[in-house]
Every structure is written in structure tokens, then in C-alpha cells.
Amino acid sequence: MSVRKTPNIAPAEGKLGVLLPGMGSVASTFIAGVESVKKGLAKPIGSLTQIGRIRLGKRTDNRNPLINELLPLAGLNSLVYGGWDIYEDNCYDAAVNAKVLRQDQLDQVRAEMEAIKPMPAVFEQRYVTRINGPNVKKGSNKMELAEALIADIAQFKKSTGVSRTVMVWCGSTEIFKRSTAVHQSLKTFEEGLAKSDPDIAPSQIYAYASLKSGVPFANGAPNLTLDMPAMQELAKQQSVAIAGKDYKTGQTFMKTLIAPGLKSRLLGMHGWFSTNILGNRDGVVLDDPESFKTKEESKLSALEVIFQPDQYPDLYQHFDHKVRIEYYPPRGDNKEGWDNIDIFGWLGYPMQIKINFLCRDSILAAPLVLDLALFLDLAQRAGMSGIQEWLSFYFKSPMVAPGLYPEHDIFIQLMKLKNTLRWMKGEDLITHLGLEYYD
Numbered sequence: 001m002s003v004r005k006t007p008n009i010a011p012a013e014g015k016l017g018v019l020l021p022g023m024g025s026v027a028s029t030f031i032a033g034v035e036s037v038k039k040g041l042a043k044p045i046g047s048l049t050q051i052g053r054i055r056l057g058k059r060t061d062n063r064n065p066l067i068n069e070l071l072p073l074a075g076l077n078s079l080v081y082g083g084w085d086i087y088e089d090n091c092y093d094a095a096v097n098a099k100v101l102r103q104d105q106l107d108q109v110r111a112e113m114e115a116i117k118p119m120p121a122v123f124e125q126r127y128v129t130r131i132n133g134p135n136v137k138k139g140s141n142k143m144e145l146a147e148a149l150i151a152d153i154a155q156f157k158k159s160t161g162v163s164r165t166v167m168v169w170c171g172s173t174e175i176f177k178r179s180t181a182v183h184q185s186l187k188t189f190e191e192g193l194a195k196s197d198p199d200i201a202p203s204q205i206y207a208y209a210s211l212k213s214g215v216p217f218a219n220g221a222p223n224l225t226l227d228m229p230a231m232q233e234l235a236k237q238q239s240v241a242i243a244g245k246d247y248k249t250g251q252t253f254m255k256t257l258i259a260p261g262l263k264s265r266l267l268g269m270h271g272w273f274s275t276n277i278l279g280n281r282d283g284v285v286l287d288d289p290e291s292f293k294t295k296e297e298s299k300l301s302a303l304e305v306i307f308q309p310d311q312y313p314d315l316y317q318h319f320d321h322k323v324r325i326e327y328y329p330p331r332g333d334n335k336e337g338w339d340n341i342d343i344f345g346w347l348g349y350p351m352q353i354k355i356n357f358l359c360r361d362s363i364l365a366a367p368l369v370l371d372l373a374l375f376l377d378l379a380q381r382a383g384m385s386g387i388q389e390w391l392s393f394y395f396k397s398p399m400v401a402p403g404l405y406p407e408h409d410i411f412i413q414l415m416k417l418k419n420t421l422r423w424m425k426g427e428d429l430i431t432h433l434g435l436e437y438y439d
């Protein structure tokens with residue numbers, strides 16, 4: 001089996017621009033967090049790029065550097081932020097409204113946050129029905145809107161003097177849509193933009209503008225933003241890295257921790273029922289059944305792939321999988337999830353597992369935004385363009401090459417991510433065979 005040649009990685013010189021379409025809870029928690037860490041006020045808990053270590057060589061070699069010591073990642077001090085939102089609130093006000101972080105904590109980074117003001121958004125009410133705001137671009141067709149975003153990106157680069165830029169989608173979940181004829185090639189997509197094809201969603205216009213500008217793009221929502229031949233063709237043509245989709249945080253994170261364990265012991269599954277209550281703006285948007293459908297599709301896929309019912313019909317062929325999200329304002333961003341898992345063991349005897357996860361959505365998502373921004377920038381400097389499957393670790397519905405099934409098992413995803421980092425530095429891949437210790 002051939003392993004691709006180790007890439008040359010350009011150094012992380014200058015500043016890194018991080019553009020965020022959607023400056024709500026996740027985006028503002030990410031920015032406030034990075035700024036607090038930079039001032040030594042808090043620790044970047046949950047971020048692999050900041051506190052994760054990587055084993056190199058044999059277990060007896062005792063080489064466990066921090067990932068950011070092994071690889072030339074952009075430093076936190078080099079980050080410069082920009083973004084778009086349909087609301088005019090600056091990032092500080094957005095964070096206050098989101099009520100994720102304590103006021104005293106936000107006030108310590110107030111000046112930095114207030115300086116970040118969202119640019120007018122590309123928005124279409126039909127795609128996100130439950131919210132509406134004044135900070136929206138006008139254009140006579142969707143191509144004009146794309147060009148306006150391209151101009152925003154160019155202006156951001158010029159005014160901030162960044163040497164590289166990445167874009168990470170932190171905007172709302174759009175209504176459920178499958179790709180249609182307009183998404184099948186770059187040509188049809190560009191014609192569709194000029195004709196304002198109704199099947200082109202706002203998130204796709206951002207992705208188009210990003211890739212056209214040579215800016216790598218990660219998709220944090222379940223929207224089909226990048227999952228179409230047109231975007232993949234554009235990513236290839238422009239040699240930019242793309243990754244998606246839908247941050248793997250609360251309940252799906254738990255699922256991809258637990259399901260591989262049950263499967264490893266060949267325990268069967270009658271059903272998995274998940275429900276949760278959520279009261280933030282994301283919850284408002286997901287209260288629309290059409291937006292929820294986009295989320296549901298994304299959430300349902302993990303278990304099917306992990307359990308492989310076609311290969312283990314006696315264990316998994318008939319399991320019921322249900323996912324519910326209830327909008328419940330009192331909880332704000334502090335989501336509570338319940339899982340009831342009906343499993344069976346030896347001779348078919350039934351057992352149950354209950355999980356009650358009292359989590360904080362944006363606290364779980366913020367470090368993922370940071371890692372994705374830094375890893376996408378690394379991939380781009382290493383000349384790795386197109387779908388970055390090694391970043392599957394961060395997503396509920398990982399993007400993969402056509403014809404491949406996505407890897408959902410979080411432990412395999414982490415191994416893939418770390419082996420990719422080892423490969424990038426010409427280090428031995430770790431197979432965990434370990435026979436050499438017994439020779």
C-alpha cells in the first residue's frame with residue numbers, strides 16, 4: 001500500500017483571518033474564549049490544537065509533544081475575526097444576548113468583542129423561517145450577492161492585512177433541501193446564481209464566495225452547503241480545503257462514544273430514543289419542522305453507519321432510532337438531553353441504558369470552531385485541497401469522497417486525525433500492532 005508523499009508545509013507567517021457567517025452563540029463564545037485565553041484569563045479546554053498531545057514513535061520513546069509543537073499551527077495571537085449576520089449587534093452584544101458566558105467574563109474582553117461588527121448578510125427568509133433581521137444585503141440576483149461577499153472578503157483581507165483566511169460557517173440551520181440539477185456542476189451553479197435559482201441557499205452563496213476567493217471553508221451546520229458536485233469542482237479548481245458538516249457536540253457526540261463500545265462487544269440494539277430541550281436562538285430556528293428535518297437527517301446517520309446492520313443483521317437490523325428536539329426557552333443554551341437505549345445481550349436478554357446529559361451547546365462547539373480554523377489553515381498551507389476527511393472527528397455528518405461511507409466512530413476518527421498529522425511531519429503512522437515490544 002502506498003502512502004502519499006509527506007507535504008511541504010508553508011510556515012504560518014503573518015495573521016490568520018477567521019471569517020464567520022453567523023455571529024450568534026457559537027461564534028461569539030468562540031471569539032470571547034480565544035480572547036480570554038490570550039489574556040491568560042481562562043484555559044482552552046476541549047481544543048485539540050491548544051492542549052492535545054500526540055504520541056510519536058514507540059511507546060518506549062516517550063515522545064508526546066503538544067500537537068502545536070509538532071506542527072506549525074497559527075498562534076492565537078495571530079487570529080483576526082470578521083463575519084456576517086442578519087442582526088447588527090456587535091460581537092459583544094451578540095454574546096450578551098446569547099447568555100452563554102458570564103457577564104463578568106465577557107466584560108474582560110469587551111473592547112475586543114465590541115470592535116467586531118457583522119457585515120450585512122446574504123439571507124433568504126424562506127431558508128430560515130423563524131428569525132428575521134435588518135442587516136441584509138440587497139442584490140438583483142444571487143450572483144450579485146455572491147460578488148458582494150467576494151468584495152467583503154477582499155476588503156477584510158485588505159483592511160486587516162491578514163496573510164491567510166479561512167471561513168467557518170456558524171450560521172443558522174436552513175430548511176431541508178436535497179441537491180437538484182443546479183448543484184450538479186460549477187457551470188449549472190453559476191448559471192443558477194445569475195438566474196437566482198430558488199434551490200440555491202444562502203449558505204451555498206457564502207461557500208461559493210469563499211472558495212472563489214481561495215478561502216478554505218468548514219460547514220458547522222447540517223446544511224447541504226458543500227455536499228454537491230458544483231462545490232467540490234470549485235474546491236478542486238481553486239485548490240482549497242473544505243470540511244463538514246454539523247459540529248459533533250451534544251447528543252451525537254455521546255452516541256459516537258457509546259455506540260462503538262456496544263458494537264465492539266457485539267451487544268444488540270432494539271432501539272435508541274433521544275430527546276432534548278434547548279432554548280437558544282438555534283432552538284428557535286430548529287422549531288421549524290423544515291429546519292429540524294435538516295438536523296434530523298444529520299443526527300440519524302451516525303448509528304446506521306456505526307452498527308452496520310447489513311453486516312450484523314441479528315444485532316442491528318430492526319433497531320428503532322428516534323431523535324427529538326424541543327424548543328424550551330427557560331434553558332437557553334444549556335441543553336438537556338435524554339437518551340434511552342434498549343440493548344440485548346447473550347441469548348437475547350434485554351437491558352437498558354439511560355443517559356442524561358446536561359450540557360452547554362456553545363461551550364462544546366466553540367473549541368471545535370477554533371480547531372477547524374487552525375487545521376483548515378494548516379491543510380491549506382500543506383497543499384491539501386478538497387474534502388479533508390481527517391477532520392471527520394469534528395462533525396456529525398462527515399464529508400467523504402463519492403462512494404465511500406463516512407467514518408463515525410470517534411475513536412477511529414481521532415486515530416485518522418492523528419495519523420494524518422504524523423504523516424504531515426513524516427513520522428511513523430501508529431497502527432497499534434505493538435509486536436515489536438515482544439521481539
Ligand SMILES: NC(=O)c1ccc[n+]([C@@H]2O[C@H](COP(=O)([O-])OP(=O)(O)OC[C@H]3O[C@@H](n4cnc5c(N)ncnc54)[C@H](O)[C@@H]3O)[C@@H](O)[C@H]2O)c1
Nearest residue numbers: 022024025026085121170171172173221247249281282361
Ligand atoms: N452549538 C452546538 O453545539 C452546535 C452543534 C452543531 C451544529 N450547530 C449549528 O451551528 C450553527 C450556529 O449555532 P448557534 O447556537 O450559534 O446559533 P445562533 O442562532 O445563536 O447563531 C446563528 C446566527 O446565524 C445568523 N444567520 C442566520 N442566517 C444567516 C445568514 N444567511 N447569513 C449570516 N448570518 C446568518 C443568525 O442571525 C444567528 O445570529 C447552527 O446552524 C447550529 O445548528 C451548533
